[in-house]
Amino acid sequence: MKLSAFCQLAAYGLKTILGGKCGPILGTVILTDKCNLHCKHCSVNNLTAVIHPYPQILVEMQQLYAMGVRILFFCGGETFLWQSQGKTLRDLVVKAKQMGFLIVNVVTNGTFPLQLPEADLILLSLDGDRQHHNAIRGDTYDLIMHNIQNSVSDNICLYMAINQINKDAIKPVCQTAKDTPNIRAVSFNFHTPYPDTKQLALSTAEKAKCCADIAEMMAAGAPVFNLKSAFPYLINNTFPTPCRQCVVMKNGRLSTCGRCIDVPGLCKQCGYFFVAEYTLLFQGNLRLIWEMLHTYLKYI
Protein backbone atom coordinates (compact mmCIF):
# COMPACT_ATOMS: atom_id res chain seq x y z
CA MET A 1 0.00 0.00 0.00
CA LYS A 2 1.26 3.49 -0.83
CA LEU A 3 2.21 5.58 2.22
CA SER A 4 -0.29 8.31 1.18
CA ALA A 5 -3.12 5.76 1.03
CA PHE A 6 -2.12 4.36 4.39
CA CYS A 7 -2.11 7.85 5.98
CA GLN A 8 -5.56 8.67 4.56
CA LEU A 9 -7.04 5.42 5.90
CA ALA A 10 -5.37 5.94 9.28
CA ALA A 11 -6.80 9.50 9.47
CA TYR A 12 -10.29 8.16 8.72
CA GLY A 13 -9.86 5.54 11.44
CA LEU A 14 -8.79 8.13 14.00
CA LYS A 15 -11.69 10.46 13.12
CA THR A 16 -14.14 7.58 13.52
CA ILE A 17 -12.73 6.30 16.78
CA LEU A 18 -12.15 9.69 18.44
CA GLY A 19 -14.93 11.73 16.89
CA GLY A 20 -17.70 9.14 16.70
CA LYS A 21 -17.93 9.64 12.91
CA CYS A 22 -19.54 6.59 11.35
CA GLY A 23 -19.78 7.20 7.60
CA PRO A 24 -18.89 4.23 5.42
CA ILE A 25 -15.28 3.48 4.47
CA LEU A 26 -15.68 0.01 2.90
CA GLY A 27 -18.05 -0.53 -0.03
CA THR A 28 -18.94 -3.47 -2.23
CA VAL A 29 -20.43 -3.32 -5.71
CA ILE A 30 -22.27 -6.45 -6.86
CA LEU A 31 -21.56 -6.66 -10.60
CA THR A 32 -23.91 -9.55 -11.32
CA ASP A 33 -25.37 -12.57 -9.56
CA LYS A 34 -24.72 -14.70 -12.63
CA CYS A 35 -22.33 -17.55 -11.88
CA ASN A 36 -20.81 -20.54 -13.64
CA LEU A 37 -20.82 -22.54 -10.38
CA HIS A 38 -23.48 -23.66 -7.92
CA CYS A 39 -21.58 -24.05 -4.66
CA LYS A 40 -23.33 -25.97 -1.88
CA HIS A 41 -23.05 -23.18 0.69
CA CYS A 42 -24.10 -20.27 -1.55
CA SER A 43 -27.52 -18.61 -1.57
CA VAL A 44 -26.81 -15.68 -3.88
CA ASN A 45 -25.93 -17.16 -7.27
CA ASN A 46 -28.10 -16.94 -10.40
CA LEU A 47 -31.15 -15.40 -8.69
CA THR A 48 -31.61 -13.07 -11.69
CA ALA A 49 -28.43 -13.81 -13.75
CA VAL A 50 -28.50 -10.15 -14.85
CA ILE A 51 -25.16 -8.50 -15.72
CA HIS A 52 -25.49 -4.90 -14.55
CA PRO A 53 -24.52 -2.46 -17.33
CA TYR A 54 -21.33 -0.37 -17.24
CA PRO A 55 -23.05 3.06 -16.87
CA GLN A 56 -24.96 1.75 -13.84
CA ILE A 57 -21.83 0.32 -12.22
CA LEU A 58 -20.03 3.59 -12.86
CA VAL A 59 -22.78 5.60 -11.12
CA GLU A 60 -22.71 3.18 -8.18
CA MET A 61 -18.94 3.60 -7.85
CA GLN A 62 -19.31 7.40 -7.98
CA GLN A 63 -22.04 7.30 -5.32
CA LEU A 64 -19.86 5.21 -3.02
CA TYR A 65 -16.87 7.50 -3.51
CA ALA A 66 -19.01 10.57 -2.78
CA MET A 67 -20.19 8.94 0.46
CA GLY A 68 -16.57 8.60 1.61
CA VAL A 69 -15.93 4.95 0.70
CA ARG A 70 -12.22 4.40 -0.02
CA ILE A 71 -11.91 0.61 0.16
CA LEU A 72 -13.84 -0.91 -2.74
CA PHE A 73 -14.71 -4.55 -3.40
CA PHE A 74 -16.18 -5.94 -6.61
CA CYS A 75 -18.24 -9.05 -5.92
CA GLY A 76 -20.82 -11.32 -7.56
CA GLY A 77 -21.98 -13.92 -8.67
CA GLU A 78 -18.82 -14.50 -10.58
CA THR A 79 -17.05 -11.21 -11.17
CA PHE A 80 -15.07 -12.45 -14.20
CA LEU A 81 -18.37 -13.05 -16.05
CA TRP A 82 -18.97 -9.31 -15.99
CA GLN A 83 -18.59 -7.59 -19.36
CA SER A 84 -20.51 -4.58 -20.62
CA GLN A 85 -20.18 -2.18 -23.54
CA GLY A 86 -16.73 -3.56 -24.38
CA LYS A 87 -15.53 -3.09 -20.78
CA THR A 88 -14.15 -5.89 -18.63
CA LEU A 89 -13.59 -6.40 -14.91
CA ARG A 90 -10.03 -5.17 -15.36
CA ASP A 91 -11.34 -1.88 -16.84
CA LEU A 92 -13.50 -1.45 -13.71
CA VAL A 93 -10.51 -1.95 -11.42
CA VAL A 94 -8.45 0.58 -13.37
CA LYS A 95 -11.37 3.04 -13.35
CA ALA A 96 -11.84 2.65 -9.59
CA LYS A 97 -8.17 3.42 -9.01
CA GLN A 98 -8.41 6.50 -11.28
CA MET A 99 -11.47 7.68 -9.32
CA GLY A 100 -9.39 7.69 -6.14
CA PHE A 101 -10.34 4.53 -4.27
CA LEU A 102 -7.32 3.67 -2.12
CA ILE A 103 -7.77 -0.09 -2.04
CA VAL A 104 -9.58 -2.00 -4.81
CA ASN A 105 -10.20 -5.73 -4.31
CA VAL A 106 -11.99 -8.32 -6.43
CA VAL A 107 -13.67 -11.52 -5.20
CA THR A 108 -13.65 -14.45 -7.64
CA ASN A 109 -14.08 -18.20 -7.84
CA GLY A 110 -10.78 -18.40 -9.75
CA THR A 111 -12.07 -20.44 -12.68
CA PHE A 112 -11.15 -17.77 -15.25
CA PRO A 113 -7.62 -16.61 -16.21
CA LEU A 114 -6.38 -14.15 -13.57
CA GLN A 115 -5.27 -10.94 -15.23
CA LEU A 116 -5.85 -8.20 -12.67
CA PRO A 117 -2.44 -6.74 -11.80
CA GLU A 118 -4.04 -3.38 -10.90
CA ALA A 119 -6.16 -4.90 -8.09
CA ASP A 120 -4.72 -4.62 -4.60
CA LEU A 121 -6.01 -8.09 -3.78
CA ILE A 122 -7.74 -10.80 -5.76
CA LEU A 123 -9.74 -12.67 -3.10
CA LEU A 124 -9.90 -16.11 -4.62
CA SER A 125 -12.23 -18.65 -3.06
CA LEU A 126 -10.53 -21.91 -2.17
CA ASP A 127 -12.57 -24.05 0.19
CA GLY A 128 -10.10 -26.75 1.21
CA ASP A 129 -7.75 -29.31 -0.25
CA ARG A 130 -8.83 -30.80 -3.60
CA GLN A 131 -11.32 -33.24 -2.05
CA HIS A 132 -13.09 -30.77 0.27
CA HIS A 133 -13.02 -27.89 -2.21
CA ASN A 134 -14.49 -30.01 -5.00
CA ALA A 135 -17.17 -31.39 -2.66
CA ILE A 136 -18.43 -27.81 -2.27
CA ARG A 137 -17.52 -26.20 -5.61
CA GLY A 138 -17.62 -29.03 -8.16
CA ASP A 139 -14.56 -30.28 -9.99
CA THR A 140 -12.71 -26.94 -10.12
CA TYR A 141 -9.66 -27.30 -7.86
CA ASP A 142 -7.12 -28.19 -10.55
CA LEU A 143 -8.32 -25.47 -12.91
CA ILE A 144 -8.06 -22.88 -10.12
CA MET A 145 -4.55 -23.95 -9.16
CA HIS A 146 -3.57 -23.77 -12.84
CA ASN A 147 -4.97 -20.23 -13.05
CA ILE A 148 -3.11 -19.20 -9.90
CA GLN A 149 0.14 -20.54 -11.32
CA ASN A 150 -0.42 -18.60 -14.54
CA SER A 151 -1.60 -15.37 -12.93
CA VAL A 152 0.16 -12.29 -14.26
CA SER A 153 0.51 -10.91 -10.71
CA ASP A 154 1.16 -12.07 -7.15
CA ASN A 155 -1.77 -10.22 -5.56
CA ILE A 156 -3.85 -13.32 -4.78
CA CYS A 157 -5.33 -13.87 -1.34
CA LEU A 158 -7.14 -17.19 -0.84
CA TYR A 159 -10.63 -16.81 0.60
CA MET A 160 -12.11 -19.75 2.50
CA ALA A 161 -15.68 -19.97 3.81
CA ILE A 162 -15.56 -22.56 6.60
CA ASN A 163 -18.62 -24.77 7.05
CA GLN A 164 -19.63 -28.31 8.08
CA ILE A 165 -18.17 -29.80 4.89
CA ASN A 166 -14.67 -28.31 5.05
CA LYS A 167 -14.10 -27.44 8.74
CA ASP A 168 -11.21 -29.92 8.93
CA ALA A 169 -9.45 -28.58 5.83
CA ILE A 170 -8.12 -25.28 7.19
CA LYS A 171 -4.51 -26.36 7.56
CA PRO A 172 -4.05 -27.50 3.93
CA VAL A 173 -5.36 -24.14 2.70
CA CYS A 174 -2.90 -22.32 4.99
CA GLN A 175 -0.12 -24.53 3.67
CA THR A 176 -1.11 -23.81 0.06
CA ALA A 177 -1.05 -20.07 0.82
CA LYS A 178 2.43 -20.45 2.31
CA ASP A 179 3.90 -22.61 -0.44
CA THR A 180 2.42 -21.26 -3.67
CA PRO A 181 4.02 -18.44 -5.63
CA ASN A 182 1.53 -15.67 -6.54
CA ILE A 183 -0.46 -16.27 -3.33
CA ARG A 184 0.12 -13.58 -0.74
CA ALA A 185 -2.12 -14.78 2.07
CA VAL A 186 -5.33 -16.52 3.07
CA SER A 187 -8.41 -14.95 4.64
CA PHE A 188 -11.26 -16.83 6.36
CA ASN A 189 -14.97 -16.50 7.01
CA PHE A 190 -17.34 -18.74 8.94
CA HIS A 191 -20.46 -19.89 7.17
CA THR A 192 -23.29 -17.40 7.58
CA PRO A 193 -26.40 -19.56 7.75
CA TYR A 194 -28.94 -18.23 5.26
CA PRO A 195 -32.30 -20.05 5.65
CA ASP A 196 -31.49 -22.51 2.82
CA THR A 197 -28.02 -23.44 4.13
CA LYS A 198 -28.64 -23.58 7.89
CA GLN A 199 -27.40 -27.17 8.01
CA LEU A 200 -23.86 -26.02 7.19
CA ALA A 201 -23.55 -23.72 10.25
CA LEU A 202 -20.78 -24.36 12.77
CA SER A 203 -21.33 -24.68 16.52
CA THR A 204 -19.42 -22.52 19.00
CA ALA A 205 -17.12 -25.44 19.82
CA GLU A 206 -16.45 -26.09 16.13
CA LYS A 207 -15.63 -22.41 15.53
CA ALA A 208 -13.23 -22.49 18.50
CA LYS A 209 -11.47 -25.51 16.98
CA CYS A 210 -11.23 -23.73 13.60
CA CYS A 211 -9.70 -20.64 15.21
CA ALA A 212 -7.23 -22.85 17.08
CA ASP A 213 -6.21 -24.42 13.74
CA ILE A 214 -5.78 -20.97 12.15
CA ALA A 215 -3.78 -19.68 15.13
CA GLU A 216 -1.54 -22.76 15.03
CA MET A 217 -0.83 -22.20 11.34
CA MET A 218 -0.18 -18.48 11.96
CA ALA A 219 2.36 -19.42 14.62
CA ALA A 220 4.00 -21.75 12.10
CA GLY A 221 4.42 -18.88 9.65
CA ALA A 222 1.33 -19.21 7.45
CA PRO A 223 0.34 -15.84 5.93
CA VAL A 224 -3.14 -15.23 7.38
CA PHE A 225 -4.89 -11.98 6.49
CA ASN A 226 -7.13 -11.95 9.58
CA LEU A 227 -6.86 -10.56 13.07
CA LYS A 228 -6.35 -13.03 15.91
CA SER A 229 -7.73 -10.53 18.44
CA ALA A 230 -11.15 -10.87 16.77
CA PHE A 231 -11.29 -14.69 17.15
CA PRO A 232 -13.03 -14.82 20.59
CA TYR A 233 -15.75 -12.47 19.31
CA LEU A 234 -16.19 -14.55 16.14
CA ILE A 235 -16.38 -17.82 18.06
CA ASN A 236 -19.11 -16.51 20.36
CA ASN A 237 -20.79 -14.11 17.92
CA THR A 238 -20.32 -11.27 20.39
CA PHE A 239 -19.10 -8.64 17.93
CA PRO A 240 -21.45 -5.75 17.15
CA THR A 241 -23.52 -6.14 13.96
CA PRO A 242 -24.19 -4.82 11.40
CA CYS A 243 -21.04 -2.91 10.38
CA ARG A 244 -22.01 0.78 10.04
CA GLN A 245 -18.78 1.57 8.19
CA CYS A 246 -19.55 -0.98 5.45
CA VAL A 247 -22.08 -0.69 2.62
CA VAL A 248 -23.08 -2.77 -0.37
CA MET A 249 -24.53 -1.59 -3.66
CA LYS A 250 -26.60 -4.10 -5.58
CA ASN A 251 -28.52 -3.10 -8.70
CA GLY A 252 -28.77 0.54 -7.60
CA ARG A 253 -29.84 -0.32 -4.05
CA LEU A 254 -27.63 0.64 -1.14
CA SER A 255 -27.63 -1.50 2.02
CA THR A 256 -25.69 -1.17 5.24
CA CYS A 257 -23.05 -3.86 5.83
CA GLY A 258 -24.00 -6.78 3.54
CA ARG A 259 -26.68 -7.79 1.07
CA CYS A 260 -27.79 -10.19 3.83
CA ILE A 261 -29.03 -7.33 6.07
CA ASP A 262 -32.67 -8.11 5.24
CA VAL A 263 -32.54 -11.79 6.23
CA PRO A 264 -34.28 -11.91 9.63
CA GLY A 265 -32.00 -12.87 12.52
CA LEU A 266 -28.95 -13.50 10.32
CA CYS A 267 -26.73 -10.74 11.76
CA LYS A 268 -26.75 -12.50 15.15
CA GLN A 269 -25.15 -15.51 13.44
CA CYS A 270 -22.86 -13.56 11.11
CA GLY A 271 -19.68 -15.39 10.14
CA TYR A 272 -17.98 -12.66 8.14
CA PHE A 273 -14.59 -11.90 9.68
CA PHE A 274 -14.48 -8.41 8.13
CA VAL A 275 -17.59 -7.42 10.11
CA ALA A 276 -16.02 -8.44 13.41
CA GLU A 277 -12.68 -6.86 12.47
CA TYR A 278 -14.10 -3.50 11.35
CA THR A 279 -16.72 -3.10 14.09
CA LEU A 280 -14.18 -3.91 16.81
CA LEU A 281 -11.65 -1.59 15.17
CA PHE A 282 -14.08 1.33 15.19
CA GLN A 283 -15.03 0.61 18.80
CA GLY A 284 -11.41 1.49 19.55
CA ASN A 285 -10.15 -1.97 20.52
CA LEU A 286 -6.45 -1.13 20.92
CA ARG A 287 -5.01 -4.61 20.47
CA LEU A 288 -7.00 -5.03 17.29
CA ILE A 289 -5.97 -1.62 15.93
CA TRP A 290 -2.31 -2.52 16.38
CA GLU A 291 -2.80 -5.93 14.76
CA MET A 292 -4.71 -4.40 11.83
CA LEU A 293 -1.97 -1.84 11.10
CA HIS A 294 0.62 -4.58 11.12
CA THR A 295 -1.45 -7.01 8.99
CA TYR A 296 -2.59 -4.50 6.35
CA LEU A 297 0.95 -3.18 5.86
CA LYS A 298 2.19 -6.74 5.45
CA TYR A 299 -0.30 -8.02 2.89
CA ILE A 300 -1.62 -5.04 0.87
Ligand SMILES: C[S@@+](CC[C@H](N)C(=O)[O-])C[C@H]1O[C@@H](n2cnc3c(N)ncnc32)[C@H](O)[C@@H]1O
Ligand atom coordinates in the same frame (compact mmCIF):
# COMPACT_ATOMS: atom_id res chain seq x y z
C1 LIG B 1 -20.79 -14.99 -3.09
S1 LIG B 1 -19.12 -15.30 -3.58
C2 LIG B 1 -18.96 -14.22 -4.99
C3 LIG B 1 -17.60 -14.21 -5.61
C4 LIG B 1 -17.15 -15.49 -6.31
N1 LIG B 1 -18.17 -16.09 -7.06
C5 LIG B 1 -16.56 -16.45 -5.32
O1 LIG B 1 -17.06 -17.55 -5.15
O2 LIG B 1 -15.56 -16.06 -4.71
C6 LIG B 1 -18.15 -14.38 -2.38
C7 LIG B 1 -17.65 -15.21 -1.21
O3 LIG B 1 -18.73 -15.48 -0.33
C8 LIG B 1 -18.56 -16.78 0.18
N2 LIG B 1 -19.86 -17.25 0.67
C9 LIG B 1 -20.94 -17.60 -0.06
N3 LIG B 1 -21.96 -17.92 0.76
C10 LIG B 1 -21.52 -17.76 2.02
C11 LIG B 1 -22.09 -17.93 3.31
N4 LIG B 1 -23.34 -18.31 3.46
N5 LIG B 1 -21.33 -17.66 4.38
C12 LIG B 1 -20.04 -17.24 4.25
N6 LIG B 1 -19.44 -17.05 3.06
C13 LIG B 1 -20.17 -17.31 1.97
C14 LIG B 1 -18.02 -17.56 -0.98
O4 LIG B 1 -17.41 -18.75 -0.57
C15 LIG B 1 -17.05 -16.57 -1.56
O5 LIG B 1 -15.80 -16.68 -0.93
Ligand code: SF4
Ligand atom coordinates in the same frame (compact mmCIF):
# COMPACT_ATOMS: atom_id res chain seq x y z
S1 SF4 C 1 -18.74 -19.30 -7.23
FE1 SF4 C 1 -19.29 -17.71 -5.74
S2 SF4 C 1 -21.26 -16.85 -6.44
FE2 SF4 C 1 -20.86 -18.75 -7.58
S3 SF4 C 1 -22.01 -20.27 -6.48
FE3 SF4 C 1 -19.92 -20.32 -5.69
S4 SF4 C 1 -19.87 -18.89 -3.96
FE4 SF4 C 1 -21.75 -18.51 -5.10
Ligand code: SF4
Ligand atom coordinates in the same frame (compact mmCIF):
# COMPACT_ATOMS: atom_id res chain seq x y z
S1 SF4 D 1 -23.65 -8.40 10.00
FE1 SF4 D 1 -25.56 -8.95 8.98
S2 SF4 D 1 -25.60 -7.75 7.11
FE2 SF4 D 1 -23.49 -7.70 7.87
S3 SF4 D 1 -22.48 -9.37 6.75
FE3 SF4 D 1 -23.19 -10.18 8.73
S4 SF4 D 1 -25.20 -11.08 8.31
FE4 SF4 D 1 -24.70 -9.73 6.59
